[in-house]
Amino acid sequence: MAVDIPGLVSVIVFYICILGIGVWGSRKSRKVEKACTGTKSEISIVGGRNINVLVGIFTMTATWVGGGYIMGTAEAVYSPSQGLIWALGLPAYAVCFFLGGLFFAKPMRSKRYVTMLDPFQEHYGKAFTAIILIPALLSDILWVACILAALGGTMSIILGLSSTISIIISAAVSIIYTFLGGLYSVAYTDIIQLCFIFVSLWLCVPFLVLSPAVNVISQTAPFNQSHGDAWLGRLELEDSGKWVDEILLLALGGLSYQALYQRILSAASSVQAQITCYAAAGTVFIMGIPSVIIGVMAASADWNQTAYGLPSPFERGDAGKILPLALQNLTPTWVGVLGIGSVAAAVMSSMDSALLSSASMFTQNIYRATLRKQASERELQWVIRVSVLLVGIAGTGLAFGDDSVAALWILSGDLIYVAIFPQLVCVLHFQRVNTYGAISGFVVGLLLRGLSGEPILEIPPLLLYPGWREENNVITQYFPYRTVAMFSSLTCIFLVSWMVDLIFNHQLVPQSCDILKVFKDKKETDGEETPDLREDVTRSSFDPNHM
Structure with a gap:
């Protein structure tokens, strides 16, 4: 042509x-x-917050x-x-x-x-x-x-x-x-x-x-x-x-x-x-x-x-x-x-x-x-x-x-x-969730999604939901399997967070078992993790005159 x-x-x-x-x-x-007090990198990312x-x-x-x-x-x-x-x-x-x-x-x-x-x-x-x-x-x-x-x-x-x-x-x-x-x-x-x-x-x-x-x-x-x-x-x-x-x-x-x-x-x-x-x-x-x-x-x-x-x-x-x-x-x-x-x-x-x-x-x-x-x-x-x-x-x-x-x-x-939507919902709107729940939900969501297969990547499904069909030797899922994986992840984040919170706050297991240090020395942990971000956010605050 x-x-x-x-x-x-x-x-x-x-x-x-x-x-x-x-x-x-x-x-x-x-x-x-030159006009804003914010850092150059964050002006590249969020445009000075004055768009x-x-x-x-x-x-x-x-x-x-x-x-x-x-x-x-x-x-x-x-x-x-x-x-x-x-x-x-x-x-x-x-x-x-x-x-x-x-x-x-x-x-x-x-x-x-x-x-x-x-x-x-x-x-x-x-x-x-x-x-x-x-x-x-x-x-x-x-x-x-x-x-x-x-x-x-x-x-x-x-x-x-x-x-x-x-x-x-x-x-x-x-x-x-x-x-x-x-x-x-x-x-x-x-x-x-x-x-x-x-x-x-x-x-x-x-x-x-x-x-x-x-x-x-x-x-x-x-x-x-x-x-x-x-x-x-x-x-x-x-x-x-x-x-x-x-x-x-x-x-x-x-x-x-x-x-x-x-x-x-x-x-x-x-x-x-x-x-x-x-x-x-x-x-x-x-x-x-x-x-x-x-x-x-x-x-x-x-x-x-x-x-x-x-x-x-x-x-x-x-x-x-x-x-x-x-x-x-x-x-x-x-x-x-x-x-x-x-x-x-x-x-x-x-x-x-x-x-x-x-x-x-x-x-x-x-x-x-x-x-x-x-x-x-x-x-x-x-x-x-x-x-x-x-x-x-x-x-x-x-x-x-x-x-x-x-x-x-x-x-x-x-x-x-x-993988991300259920995590984002929880971290923004439900502050009681913790890292144990987040990791569990992440793993469960991806595991269910992976087991459901993906025709584009030629990954055959190992978990078949009701209503599946095989056409030209390719199995297609007609059940809302992605949404099932997403809701399973969301549910897992809540349940695991609640259970772990209950276990440690009621001292059902010793705090030495808190390997992720979510509850053990919590104040100290917050002092290590949060200030890095808070300091960055404070440092990146722009002049109010430009808001």
């Missing part, structure tokens, strides 16, 4: 503009460093509106085995932000934490915090891989450009401006990217609707599961467990991303953080509507009237690329180029957040708290930059696989839903 030179030039110009905005954001970050509401809404929405969200939604709507009812991202992410504003924004922002892991470090100490970082880091890497894979597939179809080259260039641009400017570069590029996504995708919609190859929606058979026009989909009783599992994973798992709390903690106040969450709940839903329409149009199209021909994309196994295929075959060339620009913008707006997310947690909660307590600010900034680079390289490497974008999208939230 020949390379579309005008389209390629347009994308290059767009990338240069984004990179320029990122560099400008890095300069603004340096100005804030205004409008910028906060833009950057929070842009973080979730990534390649997985845009292409995964279109893929779900188009696929005859799923349909509109399986486009779970729109309602799930709206619920995620609403719950974030209602239950999580205030306790996190009011205590002036710097990362999502700070309450763990404060409550459990450094060792367990390092354990919690692992699933968070893996999730961010999978998220990067998901959104880069979405972009690579889009560029290869519309521009005729190698997906490998597309992934490498896009990753490099995101890494560079995140490397230079931290949260300020990320936030201000997000504004431009989100605006471009909104305008370009909505501009594509009329051309798709008016395409001669697209049938009138009212004349299609939205419930017909044997044809490619089954765009509405059906939710059978035996599939309801899987549907509930995935929507809860996206909604509640989203509350366990550092990227969410990076925006919450960068707000000037707790109230502003809550407003940002509530507003983003509406904007993220609106941003997904064009992808739904594109999926419906693709499902309603007669592909025999297009250059793509028959068999259909679903029959060829190209459902994961339906968005770029629809733009290429059902719209004029220049409209398709705009569409690829929207995917590129979505990819970078999410990738930069994932990169900074992992870098922030490692630098603040591992390197600064444990490895190098006396590290200089210059050293910490370089640790952030190197971490951004390493996470970017890891995610880029995984993006070259052939897995479904929607599948990677789900998998990226799987680990944190099971």
